[in-house]
Amino acid sequence: MKVMASDADDPTYGSSARIVYSVLDGEKFFTVDRQTGVIRTAVADLDRETQDRYELVVKATDMAGQMGGLSGSTTVTIVITDVNDNPPRFPQRRTEAQMNSGWKFIDTTRGEERGRIAVRVHGGNCR
Numbered sequence: 508m509k510v511m512a513s514d515a516d517d518p519t520y521g522s523s524a525r526i527v528y529s530v531l532d533g534e535k536f537f538t539v540d541r542q543t544g545v546i547r548t549a550v551a552d553l554d555r556e557t558q559d560r561y562e563l564v565v566k567a568t569d570m571a572g573q574m575g576g577l578s579g580s581t582t583v584t585i586v587i588t589d590v591n592d593n594p595p596r597f598p599q600r601r602t603e604a605q606m607n608s609g610w611k612f613i614d615t616t617r618g619e620e621r622g623r624i625a626v627r628v629h630g631g632n633c634r
């Protein structure tokens with residue numbers, strides 16, 4: 508991603524139209540190349556599940572950034588796209604179900620359907 512500012516002054520007259528870029532707000536997460544305006548991340552990985560949107564304020568200063576230069580700024584909104592970095596998780600590691608011992612089990616070995624279930628039965632016998 509790149510920002511680009513323009514300067515209406517005469518580019519052949521001194522440094523009146525020589526622009527350099529800097530980050531005014533958001534430098535913790537992003538940097539901007541002083542000469543080209545290319546924005547890069549300043550941290551190794553941005554996690555969309557932690558924060559999916561950042562606002563970055565970039566300043567452009569003429570006179571090549573020297574004292575007395577004039578400046579303007581823009582706000583850049585950066586939206587982090589998702590990657591598949593989280594496996595599915597159950598709310599708890601272990602789940603137990605209780606069944607009354609009087610329940611009947613359906614024979615699923617007939618026909619097309621063949622099934623097998625394992626249940627833990629409390630307070631009764633399982634036949």
Ligand SMILES: [Ca+2]
Pocket residue numbers: 514515516523524569570577
């Ligand atoms: Ca200028």
Ligand SMILES: [Ca+2]
Pocket residue numbers: 555556589590591592593
């Ligand atoms: Ca993700």
